[in-house]
Amino acid sequence: MPVQLTQLTNLTTLTLDYNNINYLPPEIGNLKNLINLNISYNPLHALTPAIGNLENLEALWCNRIGLKEIPKEIGKLSKLDTFGARGNELKAIPVEMTRLTKLRWLTLEYNHIEYLPKNMDKMESLVHCNIRQNCLKEFPASLLKCLDLMFLQLNHNQIRRLPDDFQSACPPALEMIDLRHNPICDLPHEQHNLIRYTEALPTAAAPELASASASSNAWPHAATALAVNATALRLPAVPAGATALRLPVVPAPRHADPLGRDVLGTYIDIANIRIRVVE
DSSP states (O other), X not given: OOGGGGGOTTOSEEEOOSSOOOOOOGGGGGOTTOOEEEOOSSOOOOOOGGGGGOTTOOEEEOTTSOOOOOOGGGGGOTTOOEEEOOSSOOSOOOGGGGGOTTOOEEEOOSSOXXXXXXXXXXXXXXXXXXXXXXXXXXXXXXGGGOTTOOEEEOOSSOOXXXXXXXXXXXXXXXXXXXXXXXXXXXXXXXXXXXXXXXSOXXXXXXXXXXXXXXXXXXXXXXXXXXXXXXXXXXXXXEETTOOEEEOOOOXXXXXXXXXXXXXXXXXXXXXXXXXOEEX
């Protein structure tokens, strides 16, 4: 990165993705007015600790930069709303990251993360959390204490069991949780009835539609698997000939990644679901 850029102290947005930058100078911390920083798709392999000096930063995108470690100084970014670090080589995130109480959008998919800090609930503003395609072995139960959490993606991990109080612990705002492709072998007894379908989505055709996908797991009892599979959605009635229902659009991060792929679908296919058709 040309060090001359760090002299532009009035910059609010700096987009450097898809270059061949292999070094961020510590002088980047001089950009005190920076709000958006995108350094994705560069062979950086590291973030300078000076990143913590960007006191007004609200969005940081560092996707696919070969990152192996997030500097603990990230915990100083008290205004950070959006953080994306997909497709890196992370095995953990620093506990200092839980100081980001204004963080709403967290994307860490396609890493090698084996565990999360136990106090993730300190990130009290979290709305969207994507940790799919990692190596988590335990369900991050503290995330369920984030009362504003709406979307939680944990598919393609190594989670074997859900917490005993999973059903009662889910936050009231939760609308979607994805647990597909985990080696979950069984559910606690009290969850065999039904995994909690979260609050109803305001869909005219299906006022009770909600989503809790946990297919492609290893439940030994078919009835249990059916209860938590997305194909078991409670659809009271839909118009004749309908093949899809529109879901509410997922709230995007305040500072969207212009080339991001972290967008949930807005349709769910119901073509093969047995439903009562409105005459």
